[in-house]
Amino acid sequence: MNYADYLKLGTLLSLQDPESNRKGKPAHDEMLFIVIHQAYELWFRQILYELDLIQDIFGGRVVDDADLGRAVNAAERIVRIEQLLVAQVDILETMTPMDFLEFRDLLMPASGFQSEQFRLLEIRLGLKREERLPFNDASYDASLEEPARARVRAAEERPSLREQVDAWLSRTPFVDHGGFHFRDAYARALEEMLAHDMKQITDHPHLSQVEKDVQLASLQKSRAMFDGLLDDARYEELRAQGTWTFSRRALQAALFLFLYRDEPAASAAFRMLKALMDIDETMALWRLRHALMVSRMLGRKVGTGGSSGYDYLRATADRHRAYNDLFAIATFLIPRSALPPLPEDVRRAMRYRYEA
Amino acid sequence: MNYADYLKLGTLLSLQDPESNRKGKPAHDEMLFIVIHQAYELWFRQILYELDLIQDIFGGRVVDDADLGRAVNAAERIVRIEQLLVAQVDILETMTPMDFLEFRDLLMPASGFQSEQFRLLEIRLGLKREERLPFNDASYDASLEEPARARVRAAEERPSLREQVDAWLSRTPFVDHGGFHFRDAYARALEEMLAHDMKQITDHPHLSQVEKDVQLASLQKSRAMFDGLLDDARYEELRAQGTWTFSRRALQAALFLFLYRDEPAASAAFRMLKALMDIDETMALWRLRHALMVSRMLGRKVGTGGSSGYDYLRATADRHRAYNDLFAIATFLIPRSALPPLPEDVRRAMRYRYEA
Amino acid sequence: MNYADYLKLGTLLSLQDPESNRKGKPAHDEMLFIVIHQAYELWFRQILYELDLIQDIFGGRVVDDADLGRAVNAAERIVRIEQLLVAQVDILETMTPMDFLEFRDLLMPASGFQSEQFRLLEIRLGLKREERLPFNDASYDASLEEPARARVRAAEERPSLREQVDAWLSRTPFVDHGGFHFRDAYARALEEMLAHDMKQITDHPHLSQVEKDVQLASLQKSRAMFDGLLDDARYEELRAQGTWTFSRRALQAALFLFLYRDEPAASAAFRMLKALMDIDETMALWRLRHALMVSRMLGRKVGTGGSSGYDYLRATADRHRAYNDLFAIATFLIPRSALPPLPEDVRRAMRYRYEA
Amino acid sequence: MNYADYLKLGTLLSLQDPESNRKGKPAHDEMLFIVIHQAYELWFRQILYELDLIQDIFGGRVVDDADLGRAVNAAERIVRIEQLLVAQVDILETMTPMDFLEFRDLLMPASGFQSEQFRLLEIRLGLKREERLPFNDASYDASLEEPARARVRAAEERPSLREQVDAWLSRTPFVDHGGFHFRDAYARALEEMLAHDMKQITDHPHLSQVEKDVQLASLQKSRAMFDGLLDDARYEELRAQGTWTFSRRALQAALFLFLYRDEPAASAAFRMLKALMDIDETMALWRLRHALMVSRMLGRKVGTGGSSGYDYLRATADRHRAYNDLFAIATFLIPRSALPPLPEDVRRAMRYRYEA
DSSP: OOHHHHTTHHHHTTOOOOHHHHTTOOOTTHHHHHHHHHHHHHHHHHHHHHHHHHHHHHHSSSOOHHHHHHHHHHHHHHHHHHHHHHHHHHHHTTSOHHHHHHHHHHHTTOOGGGOHHHHHHHHHHTOOGGGSOOBTTBOTTTTOOTTHHHHHHHHHHSOOHHHHHHHHHHTOGGGEETTEEHHHHHHHHHHHHHHHHHHHHHTOSSOOHHHHHHHHHHHHHHHHHHHHHHOHHHHHHHHHTTSOOSOHHHHHHHHHHHHTTTSHHHHHHHHHHHHHHHHHHHHHHHHHHHHHHHHHHHTTSOOTTSOOTHHHHHHHHHHSOSOHHHHHGGGGOOOGGGSOOOOHHHHHHTSBTTOO | OOHHHHTTHHHHTTOOOOHHHHTTOOOTTHHHHHHHHHHHHHHHHHHHHHHHHHHHHHHSSSOOHHHHHHHHHHHHHHHHHHHHHHHHHHHHTTSOHHHHHHHHHHHTTOOGGGOHHHHHHHHHHTOOGGGSOOBTTBOTTTTOOTTHHHHHHHHHHSOOHHHHHHHHHHTOGGGEETTEEHHHHHHHHHHHHHHHHHHHHHTOSSOOHHHHHHHHHHHHHHHHHHHHHHOHHHHHHHHHTTSOOSOHHHHHHHHHHHHTTTSHHHHHHHHHHHHHHHHHHHHHHHHHHHHHHHHHHHTTSOOTTSOOTHHHHHHHHHHSOSOHHHHHGGGGOOOGGGSOOOOHHHHHHTSBTTOO | OOHHHHTTHHHHTTOOOOHHHHTTOOOTTHHHHHHHHHHHHHHHHHHHHHHHHHHHHHHSSSOOHHHHHHHHHHHHHHHHHHHHHHHHHHHHTTSOHHHHHHHHHHHTTOOGGGOHHHHHHHHHHTOOGGGSOOBTTBOTTTTOOTTHHHHHHHHHHSOOHHHHHHHHHHTOGGGEETTEEHHHHHHHHHHHHHHHHHHHHHTOSSOOHHHHHHHHHHHHHHHHHHHHHHOHHHHHHHHHTTSOOSOHHHHHHHHHHHHTTTSHHHHHHHHHHHHHHHHHHHHHHHHHHHHHHHHHHHTTSOOTTSOOTHHHHHHHHHHSOSOHHHHHGGGGOOOGGGSOOOOHHHHHHTSBTTOO | OOHHHHTTHHHHTTOOOOHHHHTTOOOTTHHHHHHHHHHHHHHHHHHHHHHHHHHHHHHSSSOOHHHHHHHHHHHHHHHHHHHHHHHHHHHHTTSOHHHHHHHHHHHTTOOGGGOHHHHHHHHHHTOOGGGSOOBTTBOTTTTOOTTHHHHHHHHHHSOOHHHHHHHHHHTOGGGEETTEEHHHHHHHHHHHHHHHHHHHHHTOSSOOHHHHHHHHHHHHHHHHHHHHHHOHHHHHHHHHTTSOOSOHHHHHHHHHHHHTTTSHHHHHHHHHHHHHHHHHHHHHHHHHHHHHHHHHHHTTSOOTTSOOTHHHHHHHHHHSOSOHHHHHGGGGOOOGGGSOOOOHHHHHHTSBTTOO
């Protein structure tokens, strides 16, 4: 066992072969371009590998609590890797547009759009074909060659992590436990909060009727918003319109976990949701850094793969996200003082057995 | 002289007074909220202080070469500070929406929109009132109180750094030097490059007429694009439409500096332009991180200052930028092989005198 | 409620008063020097505030599991803040030695050694007076003025977080549970592992007696090392010599938590230990960055407070650490395959009550 | 041209082959261990490639001013890459000691000590065999296999960047220009400054003779220190003792560049020196992060390659540095007010020719 053999360095370090050298017009910065993209692909490989573990755990009928901890660790590791991917952009920005121009034409029509691993990553996290932005009137995998395209399509057929997490959340035990039904308890707490607010407005000694009407209308709006999460029929309606992606049960369970995350049995699950949000947000940041870098490199030109560049990449940062629903949960939180206290039997169930 | 007195720590460390404590409902995380915003304001103060130096240097009739170096250092320091401001968001994200909710209502209607220093920073970098996105149908300074609003308006009356840089670029000596006129030389080089490309297409033995037509149309488009920078009348037309902000002379000089940045006398000027782009881009990144953080904290609710939150902040990242023109220059670069060589007298003028 | 009043910006932004201005020899970079140190002190304030919460939780007779989660969050937030403190050094490094020299003499004999908050932070994390490196033949608080010095000394009298964590670890319930005694089970597992290794060496068909003796000696060394943790008398001996700081029970419990961290009831406790190690390591990194920066600024001169500069600061990075013992635990880990499995009743006790 | 072919992804992504899988005892985290080390080696490759450019430029008889700018860019890029290498440690720290233990024994005796590229990097930057710390009583390249060892030894025979920079600095034109001799002018300025200080002490109305003696002794010490740089014989003496590595002419030129860096012709040279210091310091930081990570992973055990681990790595951070002399220059700076002004002809020589 020897370092170079273990890491297969002989081969690894022979894979950088600038096109500009082959064409007899060496461009110094092409080496950086190759090395940084190879580093990206190595890290994509690692992210997919961590996703294997997470999806194995969430793909089962039950997620064992010890396994959940391991999945959280893997998800938090993915976040760290993504943060490095963002930081790597700093290095690419040491290349100026003029340097890029020296070899750019030689690469056409190759393009980052052809990264199979990146597509697999998006798909496995949960991005759906129909949620993708159209790009130059072609499907996103049009520029992939076979058999990469077939592999990408096969991945689309398998359950994504988002779907697995949905099923797992839907099974959360405490949301309905004995006589406790979280949805109802939360709806009642909201009703009381809103009724209290309404009475405060109606009885206010100094507000004019016009001012009261404005504030009451705003209350009405809040109620409608909460219905969008808590009312079954309304939820399905919104889901059909694309406002929600997760199932109603899953999202209500996620809300429960946000609210009661301090209870031991909610803690690891809450960390898992937080890690998914971090994965989503850091990926969005990477897309943004990528977009800004492209704008810097190309100005208003089109990309090597023919992309309209900045605008498209910029838009994917907002739109190609798999866990928007989790971010939306913040909309539905209420202050701790208004929160329905957990019944003692639910609270006890969420504690460790060793406690007396 | 003593550390605590020098830094006025007695006062500094007494300025954190959580509203939730005063109201008798202590919320642990409000302290972080105060400290991080105070840290932001301290750093805004430092950025404005560095801008003082830079604007003093660029505000004069001539920018001395030794002073230019000092201005570049100050601009690069601003970039570093902005990078720290971006990193600070990581700390704020350790606060969860539920923690924020504990004290959020107590702050209304106070809002980051009321940061005078941030407004001054935007204005002094070059953002114009008319370039700002409308916000809740009110002018951006509506929520500022006097005398802050008056100070902000006074700053709008003074020349911004963008205007000073425009004037400085317009004076760049080598752009027209002896018989050398950069604009003409560059236009000729482009013409030759395009003519060569056209001939290659027309004479191509294997392309069909349809294919030739497509490629010739694309060439025509490139020529029109270059006219947008190099043709005086066309430039002014586009500038009137808002495509360009800088004056034509300034932007052509910037292009010259991008192309010949390796020449000693272009080097510091090019670094200044690069630092301005970095300032612009890092500020955009900060806006984005801020927007993402707000979306995480509030979901689809409105901000404490009544802002429609995420969407507005998100949009400012794209639109509230002062140096977009410099990013656009990348569009107009051509490969070194097609670049007009500098006449010997120009090249010599751009070198140090010590050379024989 | 208004942004500027809430943050007390009127006062905050008036506290930057460069000495070089007062002396009529304005030095541009003194402002940065003041602002960055004020930002450091703001963040020290926040760290101390988070330590209040953590020490309140660990200072009680029992640490409730829900509270432990909150303590972990606060500890992880401290790590994030420390990472920012490290990143801030990047900004200070934009100041060159020549710039510093312009105002350095005006500050003497003020020095960062006089930061009361930094001393409190060290003390409260667990650093003891007798563990500190001597500095210029004076006690570390000699340069503090009253009443700061009295406050620092009072803090030394109160239990530090390290002591509180020691007491908490010593109470870990599963380490001795029913018939299970972790120390004994672990010692037996080690004994078996070592016996197996010894037999492999002794029976080895190809090794010479000399080679066997070398390997057996190495085994003997391993056994002695393990005794240093598991044998009561030996542990106390080593503790008296300063090799260990934590009590034997606490450290064995920490080892238990490292080994069985995947069990739900160990998970939050393990994260707490990890956060303490991160706090320790990031603080060490900050000391190192600080030392390197000082070496850059002063070369081989002495600091404004008379410190022998780089060497002292450099050494504190290694020596002024409170949680070295936790790092040493890695020495005593054995592979999972050799690990004694937890008895079923212990394993069950570490699970949530809701599980069937 | 296609993305996967261009980057040779088919091969690249087949080079991760965990030993634990081959041995039938899969350890999840070994993949991370492989990927991160491969990423490190890719980046080492890029650093060596940038060093090729820099050494080509500095290896010539003259460094053209336009080329110097390119060398500075390459050096600044190396700094960025090193910063990424430091950040990568964060990812490795998501692996716990227990996870590492699962596959650690399988790797023996492979070790990072066998990284040929890292050795080349150290050598080419300027680290000498005789400056290296002894390691386990063997030369640092003992664990390298042929032909790697031969390549490393060949690299030791070629001029390092430090030697090339030494030669380049020694040729700095303005240090002796016409009647101006920087060393003499600086020595005179120092003499005056010290004489002035001495008179102030001697004539002081309130100081006791004892106090005066103390301060005069300190002045005497300063003078001796300056002699260590400015006196030829004393310099060579100190150099023989290892206090200085650079030649006297080179180091005095570096001091000149530090002092007059605002002059255009000094600016790029000063940035080059600053980049070399950044390279040195960031490499030291990486060694430190590496050492801390090893201490976390192994506690007090020895490394896979048999290294005594933490202590050795820790010590290399201080000792394996190539540009310590440049850091020491800060010792010899004097305030601008005491600085000898440049004669007008020198100042003019350092300006661009375009000025009237």
